[in-house]
Amino acid sequence: MSHGRVRPMGWRRLLLLPIALLASLAVVVLARTLAQTPDLDARWRLDGTGHLQLIATDLPWMRAALGHSLEVIVAPGIAPLYVDGRRVVNSTRWVASDEDRDAAARQQRQMAHMLAAGVPVLLGFTDRMSARVTPHARGYATLGITFWLLCGLGLALELVGAVVILVRQDVRNLLYAIMAQCQAAQLLLAAVDAVPGIGNVSLLGGHEAALRMSLDVITCAALLNATLLYPTPLPPRRALAWLSWTAAAVFTGAVMMFELPQAWWWSEALSLSTGLLVIGLLGWSYRITPHPYATVMRRLSIVTTGSLALVTIVVALNDRMPGEVQSLVTAVPVIWTVFFASLLLMSPFLARSQHMMREFAMLAGVSTLATSVDLLFVAVFSFNQFASITTSLFVALGVYAASRQWLLDQMIGARAVTTERLFEHLLRIARKVEEQPERAADWQLELFHAVFQPLVARHEPGFTQTTRWYEGGAGLLVPLAVEPQVNVDSPSQFHGDDQPEPRLIVLRFAERGKRLFTAEDARLADRIVEQLRRAVAHDRALEQGRSEERGRIAQDLHDDIGARLLTLMYKAPNTEMEDYVRHTLQDLKTLTRGLAATTHFLSHASAEWKADIAQRLAPTGCTLAWSFTQDTEIQLNVVQWSGLTRILRELVSNIIAHAHATHATIHADLSCGMLKLSVTDNGVGGTPKDWSTGLGLGGIRKRVRMLGGTIAWQQNTPEGVRCDVSVPLAVPSTPAASSPPTSPGAVAG
């Protein structure tokens, strides 16, 4: 529940230290108190008839009584106590009926009165056996592992509650702190409950049950109140919050002061109705705002409330259970308490929690269910204990193993994308980023959209080194793997407004709001970013190597062959030869330039063609009318660029050399991926069919065919020749940023 930025914790850390010390001190004091309580050096078991059977002892004179049941305890000066095995419990919290609870509490008090350290008592067993023993302080060793584990969990919960409220002081965190404190206290009491032996520990006298019920009811009120506020503030929050706190206050007051009749039933009713209410409220909250926290918490609430209902039924049916399983009955609520406490412990870290945390909660939940179901079998079908335990154990383990993944997915939410799909996406996007580096940001957004399917995915300026998540997993901040390249040559730069460049991808509400982002998601995102970076870097290095190689070849050609051709040109014996060499030199330059640059924008190329042709025609006294239109900007690859350049140059050369024209008209038009060129002159063309093939026409034809286009000459009226060229130039698809494109996109080339 704590979310947002954790501010520097100067004074908070200082404050946390005494709180932690105090809590630890409380546990130590508790353990010390318990260690000093008197105990008999014996171990007991409830037998089928509700008697305590002696199963082990270190005292030699008591060995004879092994296997016999304890009937009475006699202490000097006090009326003998006839022991009812079913009532020998440390805690009366989970006793359904008022009479039983009172009886148990009474027996507890009497026993505490009787067993005092150092005063010998007489134990009367069945079959007239008896033994005299002196109770002594039990010491730390006999407190049992369960005691320490529960204390540890309680301590952890207590500290988490303290940290949450220290990190940020608001209502929500206060409510969480209340819940945490109540359940921490509950765990400590459960720890006391778990201390073995009949030397009953009743630290709180008769109020123990009342206190524990009150703690649970207060937790319920806080839980309800928190649900009303988070993740979405719900309209009836005021009224319902008042109602819940009033109910909690009334219950606490009644159970503490006036011995509320049927108190246990009341507390269970309040808890269960709170659970149901929370489930309903979270469903409503999700409909208002699809915050994944609501869904996840709702699933957990369903599990918790369901298991609590089972526990309630089991405890209520306690009387119908055979004596052997009664100790098990007392264990069920403890397991449930642990389950609930662990959920509470992990809820602030829902997104951060590791597998272990979840597994633990899962295990606690499943064992609650398994034990409850087992006990129900025993109660309802009158199985014998061993058979039922074995059956239910196998069933529970089977169910757990089979449905563990499904259950986990249900609790936390599954990732939608399989590994293969993920790889597919990654490869596809890497290629796209390479093809259209200026749209890299959009492609990456699409990738993360496909992987996590969030409700919101957008770019934002900002910076983060690694992936971070915020609002407890509601959102994820992913760094851009590849920053979009601003193409310096791009024609759009002159009307481009300077927007802040995106550096971050913000994702909110994974899986269309059904799931929280987890630490694994953040790691996955980081891995994706890393892989994408690597893929693109590799591609770029490859491309760079290629273009360096091309550049080197171009440089060599240009320098060596170019210089020689130039000399040859200067030394040409006649103008015809000179022109021929000049032509060759120009072709060489086009070739090398095409090699050096990989792509040319069509608009740039056309500007150069125009300037070049105008310059060449000017000295011959031929005027030029040039028009160029295009429906979309495209990039020409090397082949297209050099092909078109040379076709045009050849056509213009023909006009200059042979047509003796005074005017030339050139139209170029790109529409729907088809470039249509028409070159018209008013010279002495004659019939194109009669032309000899030595005019470079063959070269032009060849180039047009190479580009997959067509060319046709026709006699123009009243004079001259008209040449029509059409060449298909693929247009790169421009998919919208929001909708994922279906095809990889055909890029020229």
Add this chain to the structure above:
Amino acid sequence: MAVKVLILEDNPAAREFLGRVVRESFSDTITIVEAGDLESARREVRIAGGAQGYHGVDPFKLVLVDLELPDGSGLELLEELRQYPATKIVTTLYSDDEHLFPALQAGADGYLLKEDRFELLVEELQKIVRGEPPLSPAIARRLLGHFRTNTRTGMNRRITDEGNGESLRANGGSSTFTSALAFAAPSPVVIEPALDLPALTPREVEVLTFLSKGFTIKEIAALMSIKWFTVNDHIKSIYRKLNVSSRAEAAVLASKQGLV
């Protein structure tokens, strides 16, 4: 007195050819000094009065420089002759903007393509000397980009300065040309001489944009309804600003290197 011309060109045939172009272009008596590499060109410049050209009795009026030379690039000589009061022309085979643009930045007044016809070269040379330098679409595009990025980096610099103004202010050595500005504006002191980079006027941008689309000067004059020579003036001014801006950039770089 004869007009002195320096031709720096390693290819003897080309040298001879260019000599003919120069003689054909002007009616004055011409003295052509030829150099085959950078070293001999430098020597000739020294003999004629040094790279500054102020103390020379008889400086060169026209310098033709080839870019690819046996002992280096012609760009080096152009850099050295920045202040030299001659018309400097690049003669090259490389007609692409990647090669020509740095030459123009280094102070060349124009460029000739060696493979052009004799008559065309004569005409082009005369034009350059008259102050009608050529400007191909590719170079016009580069110029647009150049001046645009200049203004942008200038702005960026100022923004970063506000962040770490302290450290820069400490090195106040280079703030001579912005001190007036600092008085005018109460905002953080601008140390970088970014503002000194000349910006193009809207008209110049317009001319450049047309040129980059392949329009001829005549067509541009018609499109903008201005005189032919006005368009030409704009082009000359752009040339000048390019030279100035590259010098200012060099100064910035130098001062930065001094600071670091």
